[in-house]
Amino acid sequence: MNCTEFTRVLDAWLKDGNQQNFPAVLEIHARQCNSCSNAYKAAVLCTSRPWTPVQLPKDFTQEVMKKLTEEKTTGLLLENIRTAVYRLRKGFIPAAIATASVIVVLFIAGLFKFPAEPGKITIHLVYEAPQAHSVAVVGDWNDWDPNAHQLADPDRDGVWEIKLELTKNNEYRYQFYIDGDKWVPDPKSNLQVDDGFGGKNSVLGI
Amino acid sequence: MSELHPHDEIRSSDGHETEILAAIHETLGGNRNAFRVIVDRYSPVVHSLCVRMLGNRDDAREAAQDIFIKIFTSLHKFKMGNKTLPWVYTIAINHLRTRYKKKKNRESAENDYKQEQINIEQAPALETDPALQIIRNEEEQLIHAALSRISGKYREVFVLREIENLSVKETAVVLKIPEGTVKTNLFRAKQAIIKNIVKKVKPDASNESI
Numbered sequence: 001m002n003c004t005e006f007t008r009v010l011d012a013w014l015k016d017g018n019q020q021n022f023p024a025v026l027e028i029h030a031r032q033c034n035s036c037s038n039a040y041k042a043a044v045l046c047t048s049r050p051w052t053p054v055q056l057p058k059d060f061t062q063e064v065m066k067k068l069t070e071e072k073t074t075g076l077l078l079e080n081i082r083t084a085v086y087r088l089r090k091g092f093i094p095a096a097i098a099t100a101s102v103i104v105v106l107f108i109a110g111l112f113k114f115p116a117e118p119g120k121i122t123i124h125l126v127y128e129a130p131q132a133h134s135v136a137v138v139g140d141w142n143d144w145d146p147n148a149h150q151l152a153d154p155d156r157d158g159v160w161e162i163k164l165e166l167t168k169n170n171e172y173r174y175q176f177y178i179d180g181d182k183w184v185p186d187p188k189s190n191l192q193v194d195d196g197f198g199g200k201n202s203v204l205g206i
Numbered sequence: 207m208s209e210l211h212p213h214d215e216i217r218s219s220d221g222h223e224t225e226i227l228a229a230i231h232e233t234l235g236g237n238r239n240a241f242r243v244i245v246d247r248y249s250p251v252v253h254s255l256c257v258r259m260l261g262n263r264d265d266a267r268e269a270a271q272d273i274f275i276k277i278f279t280s281l282h283k284f285k286m287g288n289k290t291l292p293w294v295y296t297i298a299i300n301h302l303r304t305r306y307k308k309k310k311n312r313e314s315a316e317n318d319y320k321q322e323q324i325n326i327e328q329a330p331a332l333e334t335d336p337a338l339q340i341i342r343n344e345e346e347q348l349i350h351a352a353l354s355r356i357s358g359k360y361r362e363v364f365v366l367r368e369i370e371n372l373s374v375k376e377t378a379v380v381l382k383i384p385e386g387t388v389k390t391n392l393f394r395a396k397q398a399i400i401k402n403i404v405k406k407v408k409p410d411a412s413n414e415s416i
Contacts (some may be wrong), residue, residue: 015389042352042403045345046396051369052346054254057267057411061245064274110233133283144307180280182382183299197303198359198383198391 001029004037012041016073119206120165125150126178127186130158139174139204141166146177166206173201222247226290227240230281241281241293245274249293251370258288258365259302261354269305275299295380299362306358352402358396 001009006029013023020045023046030040045176059065127135135151142148151160166172175183175191189202226247232240252273256266277297284293353361366377368390378385 011397015393017416038404039400042400043396045403046349046368046399050371052343053250056253060249060253060267061242064357065239067271067275068241068278074393098319116233138304138307141239144304146304165225180283181296183303195307196358197362
């Protein structure tokens with residue numbers, strides 16, 4: 001076996017999901033070839049299981065529960081909404097009224113917009129997603145925080161919108177964050193770049 | 207090769223799944239303390255994932271705590287009938303991605319999950335011989351160091367599939383990619399890790415321990 005053949009057999013073995021037995025021919029060649037022996041050892045390393053377990057920090061659960069009680073603003077708000085939605089599902093009328101009130105308040109707030117400050121520009125982002133339950137926009141301007149800028153669809157036509165005031169003369173990267181678990185670039189953006197996770201970031205230059 | 211994975215018990219028990227579903231119901235009903243059952247059950251896997259992805263114990267601890275806060279505030283989105291563990295993993299992966307997207311201005315996309323120093327404290331539980339465990343730890347550190355230098359999407363699939371021992375199907379569900387892509391990315395991840403290790407290991411340390 002030569003080095004080319006070694007690489008071919010190793011790649012074929014790595015591609016095979018059922019990695020029970022390392023092909024003996026690889027070991028035989030690796031024993032005789034300095035340049036392939038390290039690749040052989042590395043391949044054995046990265047396919048050996050199981051890994052040594054990681055030690056869980058002491059009192060981890062306690063710390064999480066403490067952190068939960070310390071979440072006095074956003075956390076509590078989210079908990080209230082969560083509970084309201086749950087009760088709504090269960091058929092509680094007061095919860096339905098509370099949820100409707102929140103929607104009305106948000107809608108009214110959306111009607112009153114101050115003009116953009118000097119040096120800033122108002123951007124209107126639109127995303128069409130009739131099946132979505134929530135759409136947020138995450139990007140350089142909000143530190144990629146999914147809770148910072150939620151799009152709204154008050155008329156329930158499946159078109160989600162938001163107006164943002166951004167500083168001029170900047171280039172921003174952003175994505176839409178759908179239902180809290182799906183990242184998508186803005187289909188209307190002219191420029192998209194790799195996000196390093198197999199997806200794309202939209203690029204906005206203003 | 208066929209040893210039991212430390213997290214297998216968490217994955218396979220239907221009894222525990224019922225217990226978790228009951229805890230979700232109770233928490234949603236207003237009993238915040240019931241959430242403790244969920245944290246107790248899934249903290250080993252969530253914390254382990256964070257350590258593997260971040261390579262730093264302090265960051266991992268904080269990230270794992272934040273993930274449980276996220277799980278708490280997302281409980282109402284859980285669809286009854288689905289398995290809870292893939293859902294937990296999905297939230298965790300999304301949180302870890304968000305965490306690193308925040309650093310995007312300072313680092314290039316290719317260096318997501320980059321870590322300056324690998325320092326993972328592990329529980330020496332798999333080898334009965336301490337000397338063998340030291341070797342094992344050193345080998346795992348070598349992989350972790352290589353992991354920190356490969357692309358985020360390859361790192362995710364390697365950690366979930368090879369280290370956390372999720373099936374191809376589970377990995378596909380968590381990452382929301384086709385099973386074929388899981389296999390392809392896993393193959394590329396292994397190629398990249400091997401290439402990284404070979405680059406780091408000096409040529410004169412070659413044959414003696416094969």
